[in-house]
Amino acid sequence: MAENDISIKRGGGFMGVFGPRIDSIAREVATAAGVTIVPSSPYHITLLTKDELRQLSTDSSNKIDRLNENAATIDTRNILSLGVGGHPNGVCWVVIIWNAGNIFRKKYGLPCKQFHITLSDHDDHTPDKSLHSLHTTLSIDTLDLNTLDHLVLYSNLSDQHDQAFIYAREMCIRFPDSEKSWLRLADITRRNEQCKLAMLAYARTMHHIDEQENEKIHDYCYKKILNCASMYTEWECLFGENELDQIPEELKMSLLTPWTQTMRQRFVNIYSDEQPQYQQLSREHLFVPFIDPRQRNGNLGN
Known part of the structure; x- marks a missing residue:
């Protein structure tokens, strides 16, 4: 109508x-x-x-x-x-x-x-x-992208942030080619102080959009990634202790994919005007997870 x-x-x-x-x-x-x-x-x-x-x-x-x-x-x-x-x-x-x-x-x-x-x-x-x-239980695995997206927004407006995460994760699982899915997940997890997951989700958002056509979203993700890297976590897929626990098992294949050269180039001179405040203690173990593409959820920390 x-x-x-x-x-x-x-x-x-x-x-x-x-x-x-x-x-x-x-x-x-x-x-x-x-x-x-x-x-x-x-x-x-x-x-x-x-x-x-x-x-x-x-x-x-x-x-x-x-x-x-x-x-x-x-x-x-x-x-x-x-x-x-x-x-x-x-x-x-x-x-x-x-x-x-x-x-x-x-x-x-x-x-x-x-x-x-x-x-x-x-x-x-x-x-x-x-x-x-609802008289019958809501089956989120049958909802379309738009409805899931509005459920994320509704949950955030209602301060039900754990529920918002569930809907956003479902968006990423079922609609992994939609930048909206990853952007919702990124914003929610950044609010929940899951900064490694937020960084990777913002990067995934940038991966799915054209910078010239979506300059505002691209710049937004760029600034949020910089905030995560400057204050809270290491760059890209370099994980600190317990950070891998932030990544939902069913999303590891997407989130742990190495960043493209174009994305890396965007961040080459990131600290030309400011220095990072995040400091990793030398005694803390860092690793890069290995994801075996032949196994649906297989991973090894190296």
Whole structure:
């Protein structure tokens, strides 16, 4: 459906997302789950509750002056359905991932919301309506790249960083030719202080993109690699004690591939203007893992 088949507006005291696309998502999930009751009010996703609107209306700052106008500009291209939550014979809903909506809420000092579309003719505001409420377990090995990517972003926005790592790792396993997979993994592991894994994932991102066409991403990865190498770890596939434990077994074949000459050349004069602060103690053992391409997960430390 077209972008204009959706609108963000006030309705019944709250601010919500309405339109044919929301109706289509609700009916599709309801049909698949065997939900036959149609709610008396239009299908919608609540963006701001009555209490939240009341709270914001008492805020004297300028940030609420154009609340309605700002809400109308929120990106609605990626409103993703994960399936039915609750119980199809009772209170139930469509579990929705909509990161742009939560980014908007955070700008106004509000917490992340478990977006959903109520399917039943009555509602209960107390249960968890996140993906953990799905009637059937979410099978991440069947999700497409875009959905996994938005699950990574949702988990980060919700401060569920361990879960974000799981989704990013799955992206790299199933979509190893996508630079987005490696960039997500790199950012998450850098935040988690797994700097060797982050460095190698940033390098893998650079490997998959054209520098001229993606100059901004290329420069971003370059700076993050420099930060890892200057402060926390040795360059490339030179590992210190326990660092190999950071690398997921199923990703070693990709991450432990030697860097290309083009990439190495990019870093030749990296310390011409500044000196590294990271220092490796002479008594610490360093090694370069050997990956046998004939064995799926075989490796030897040398």
